[in-house]
Amino acid sequence: MEYQPLLRSISCFFLVLYSFLGHAQTLQLGSGTSITGTQEASPVNIYYRSMHMQIVYRAAELNAAGVFSGKLTELGFYIENAPIHNLPDFTISVGHTSANDASSHIAAPLKQVYKRSAYSPLAGGFDMLSLDSVFDWNGTDNIVVDVCFDRVFDYTSTGRVRYYNDGSNNAGFTRSDGSDQCGIPVSSTTNNKPQVQMTFLPDVANNAGVVSTNITDITCAGSSAVKATVGNFGNNQIDSLMIGWEVNGVAQNPVKYTSMLDTLLGSGSHTAEVSLGNYNFISGVAYNLTVYTYQPNGLADAQTSNDSVEVSTTVGLGGNYTIGGVGADYGSFTAAVNDLIAKGICGTTTFQVAAGTYFEQISLPQIEGAGPGSEIIFESVALDSSTVTLSNNSATFSSNYTLRFNGAGYVSFRHMGIASNNATYDRVVYFEGGSNHITFHNSVIKNVDVASPYNYQLVEVNSAAECDYLEFSHSYFLNGYSGIYNNGSDADHFTITHNQFINQRYDGVYLYGANFVTIDDNLINTNSTSSFIAIELRYCDSTLSVQRNHIMNVEGGQGINLDYCDATAAQPARVANNFIHLNSASSSAEGIYILGSLNVNVVFNTVNLVSTNTNNIGLHLSGGGAIHLLNNNIAVKGGDALYVHSGLSIDQSDFNNFYNANGDVGYWEDEVKTLSDLIAASGKDSNSISEPPYFYNDTSYQSAQVALNNNGSPVSGITTDIEGETRDASNPDIGADEFSPTSQDAGVYALVVPEMPFAAGSLPVKAVIRNFGGVTLTSATINWSVNGVAQSAV
Structure with a gap:
C-alpha cells in the first residue's frame, strides 16, 4: 500500500462541512445497536473478497426525517467494525427508484457519486464520505444506494455495520472470492438495512461558504501562504464574493473574489482556491485561524451557518533535536515520539x-x-x-x-x-x-x-x-x-x-x-x-x-x-x-x-x-x-x-x-x-x-x-561476481567467484596402476598427473613413497 498522508485537517473539513450543511438537512435513517454478523453481507464486509450491494431507502423515511428534496452531498454508514484490508475500487452510485425493496436487481440509471481506489472505513460511528458528485433527489421517488468493491487481498470475518429492520428484502447483494462483483447483478437479499446518515443541501440562492484552508492543524515555522477553498452551495451562479480571515482574533486584510462560481449541478466549477496572503508562524506558538465568506453577489448570504471554517494549528517539528544527555531536547524516546504525535x-x-x-x-x-x-x-x-x-x-x-x-x-x-x-x-x-x-x-x-x-x-x-x-x-x-x-x-x-x-x-x-x-x-x-x-x-x-x-x-x-x-x-x-x-x-x-x-x-x-x-x-x-x-x-x-x-x-x-x-x-x-x-x-x-x-x-x-576458469557463458545483466569483481565479458568463470588460476600448478589426479587387488612381486606403478595452472607445463617432478619409504623421484 502506497503511503497516503492522513491530514487531520481533512477530518476537520468533514466536521465543518457537516456543521454548515447539517443544521437542518442532515438525517439519520435507522437507530439502535444491532450489528451485522462477522460473515454477513454488509457494505464493508470481506468474508467474501468482493461484494456488490443495493439498499433501498424509501421516500417516506426521508420525509419523516424532515427532508423533502435536495442535493445529496454526503453519505455514511455506521461502521461498528472495520475490515482489516482496504476496499479496492470502492464505489457508491445513487439513483431514483419506484421499487420499495431490493428483492430484484435495480437496473434503473444510477449516478456514480463516489469512488476510491482504496477505501479504509473508520470504525466507531457514521463514516461520512463527501461525495464526488452531487445527487439531486426529487423528493418523490425512493433512493437506491448501490455499493461495491473489488477483491481484497484475502477474505476475513471483518467489516460490520449497524442495521435496522423495517421490512423484508431491504438490501440485495452478490459476493464472491473468485471475481470482482462490481457490475454483477445482485441475487441474494437480507432484511437487515444498514443505518445511514445523509446530508442534503437546501435549495436557496446566494449561498456561499468556506470548504477548507491549506493551513492544517500542523504548519511550518516561518512565512506561509494562506489559502482557502470557497464554494457556491446555492441555486444561482456567484460572480463576486468577499473573503475575510483572522489569526488569533486579529483581522487580516480581506480579499474580494470576482470569478464565476457555478452551481453544484452546473457544468462549471462550484469551488475555487483563493490566496488570502502570507502569515509568519512562530515555533512554540498555538494559532487559531478563522476564514469566512460574506456578500455573495454583493448581497446578504442566504445561509450564514456555512460561511466560516476555524482551524487550530501548531507549528510542527523540523531540523535537529537531541535525546538523552545533559541539556537534551528530550529525555527519552517516549517524550520525543509524543511530541511527534502532537505536533507532526x-x-x-x-x-x-x-x-x-x-x-x-x-x-x-x-x-x-x-x-x-x-x-x-x-x-x-x-x-x-x-x-x-x-x-x-x-x-x-x-x-x-x-x-x-x-x-x-x-x-x-x-x-x-x-x-x-x-x-x-x-x-x-x-x-x-x-x-x-x-x-x-x-x-x-x-x-x-x-x-x-x-x-x-x-x-x-x-x-x-x-x-x-x-x-x-x-x-x-x-x-x-x-x-x-x-x-x-x-x-x-x-x-x-x-x-x-x-x-x-x-x-x-x-x-x-x-x-x-x-x-x-x-x-x-x-x-x-x-x-x-x-x-x-x-x-x-x-x-x-x-x-x-x-x-x-x-x-x-x-x-x-x-x-x-x-x-x-x-x-x-x-x-x-x-x-x-x-x-x-x-x-x-x-x-x-x-x-x-x-x-x-x-x-x-x-x-x-x-x-x-x-x-x-x-x-x-x-x-x-x-x-x-x-x-x-x-x-x-x-x-x-x-x-x-x-x-x-x-x-x-x-x-x-x-x-x-x-x-x-x-x-x-x-x-x-x-x-x-x-x-x-x-x-x-x-x-x-x-x-x-x-x-x-x-x-x-x-x-x-x-x-x-573461463569455461562459462555470459549472462545478460550479470557483469560482476560475488566479490563485485568484473567478470570476463566473453568467457566468465563457472561459479560465484571470478578468479585467475595459479600460473604453474601440477598435481596427481589419479593412481591407475597397480589396480587392487594385485599379486605379490615387482609391479609397475603409474599415476596420472594434471596441469591445474594457467600456463602450459613442459616438465614436472613426481615424488612418491610406499609405506612411508621414499622412492626414486620421476
Whole structure:
C-alpha cells in the first residue's frame, strides 16, 4: 500500500462541512445497536473478497426525517467494525427508484457519486464520505444506494455495520472470492438495512461558504501562504464574493473574489482556491485561524451557518533535536515520539541520541507531515550502533515488541541497537497498520539467545499489515526464531542488503506474498541444528533479486528456497553469485530449491554440501517453467548434485559443474550416473563439466580448479561476481567467484596402476598427473613413497 498522508485537517473539513450543511438537512435513517454478523453481507464486509450491494431507502423515511428534496452531498454508514484490508475500487452510485425493496436487481440509471481506489472505513460511528458528485433527489421517488468493491487481498470475518429492520428484502447483494462483483447483478437479499446518515443541501440562492484552508492543524515555522477553498452551495451562479480571515482574533486584510462560481449541478466549477496572503508562524506558538465568506453577489448570504471554517494549528517539528544527555531536547524516546504525535513535522526531522541504554517501549503511528523529502530519523550521536540501545523486557503477548510501527511512514533508524531482553516474548521490531518507507541502516537488532525461541522473530510484519517499502541495510541481526519474517501481509518492495544474520534458529529471511524483493550481499551464518532455511521466499512475484549472499555453516535444511515465485520473461528473477555451504550428517540438505516458479535465472552460484548424507541435493528443481541454469558450480559428497523432476520446466541448462564425490551426478526424471547420462537424458548441458572443485577449504567459495576458469557463458545483466569483481565479458568463470588460476600448478589426479587387488612381486606403478595452472607445463617432478619409504623421484 502506497503511503497516503492522513491530514487531520481533512477530518476537520468533514466536521465543518457537516456543521454548515447539517443544521437542518442532515438525517439519520435507522437507530439502535444491532450489528451485522462477522460473515454477513454488509457494505464493508470481506468474508467474501468482493461484494456488490443495493439498499433501498424509501421516500417516506426521508420525509419523516424532515427532508423533502435536495442535493445529496454526503453519505455514511455506521461502521461498528472495520475490515482489516482496504476496499479496492470502492464505489457508491445513487439513483431514483419506484421499487420499495431490493428483492430484484435495480437496473434503473444510477449516478456514480463516489469512488476510491482504496477505501479504509473508520470504525466507531457514521463514516461520512463527501461525495464526488452531487445527487439531486426529487423528493418523490425512493433512493437506491448501490455499493461495491473489488477483491481484497484475502477474505476475513471483518467489516460490520449497524442495521435496522423495517421490512423484508431491504438490501440485495452478490459476493464472491473468485471475481470482482462490481457490475454483477445482485441475487441474494437480507432484511437487515444498514443505518445511514445523509446530508442534503437546501435549495436557496446566494449561498456561499468556506470548504477548507491549506493551513492544517500542523504548519511550518516561518512565512506561509494562506489559502482557502470557497464554494457556491446555492441555486444561482456567484460572480463576486468577499473573503475575510483572522489569526488569533486579529483581522487580516480581506480579499474580494470576482470569478464565476457555478452551481453544484452546473457544468462549471462550484469551488475555487483563493490566496488570502502570507502569515509568519512562530515555533512554540498555538494559532487559531478563522476564514469566512460574506456578500455573495454583493448581497446578504442566504445561509450564514456555512460561511466560516476555524482551524487550530501548531507549528510542527523540523531540523535537529537531541535525546538523552545533559541539556537534551528530550529525555527519552517516549517524550520525543509524543511530541511527534502532537505536533507532526515540517521537513526532515532528526533525533540524535546520546550514548546509553534506553529501557522503553515505543509505538510509532502515522505522523502528520511525514512523507517524501520530509522524513523522521533516529540516530546515535556517535554514529556507532554499539553506543545506543533501545531495549524492552515485554512480559505479555499483547505488548510483545520493543519498537512498533503502526501506520508510520518515512522513518529511519540509523547507527543504533534495538533489543528485547525477555526470553519468552522476544519480538524486537513489529510492523502493522500499513506502515511504509521504513529504513534500518547500520543498526543491531537482537534478542536473547535461548535454545528454543518461544515464538518470535527479530523483525515481524503483521499478516494483515500491508506494509510497503521496508529497507534493511548494513545491519546485524542476532539470535531469534527468524531474522526477518513476513507471512502473507501483501507487503511489497522489501530491500534487504549488506546485512549479517547470525544464529537464527529456523529462518534467516522468510517472506510470503511480497512483491519486488531484493535480498543481496548478505551473510547468513547459524549455529542452529534445526531444519534451517537461510532465505525462504514464497509467492513473491514481480522483480526478484537474490544475489551475492554468503550462506554458511547451515546444519541441514536449505540455503535458498523459492516457492511459487513468478517473475516475467522481460525481467526474470535472479538467483545469482551466491555461495552456500551446508553441513549435516544427520539430516538432509539442499543448496537451492526452486518449486513451482516461473522465469527464474539460477546462474553463477556455488554450492558446497560437505556431508555424505545420501539425501542431499545441491540444486533441486520441481515444477514451474522458464528456468535457466547457467554457470553454476554444484558440489556434493552424497546424494545428488542436480535433481530435476520434470525437464519441461527447464528452458536452458549449460556451462555448469555438477560434481558428486561419492555417487551419481543426479536425477533428470530418472537417475543419471554420469555427465554423459545427464546430457543424454536432458538434451542439455553439452558444455557442462563434472570436476572436483578443489575449494581452498569447506567454507570457501574460492577454487583451484582450472577447469572452472573461463569455461562459462555470459549472462545478460550479470557483469560482476560475488566479490563485485568484473567478470570476463566473453568467457566468465563457472561459479560465484571470478578468479585467475595459479600460473604453474601440477598435481596427481589419479593412481591407475597397480589396480587392487594385485599379486605379490615387482609391479609397475603409474599415476596420472594434471596441469591445474594457467600456463602450459613442459616438465614436472613426481615424488612418491610406499609405506612411508621414499622412492626414486620421476
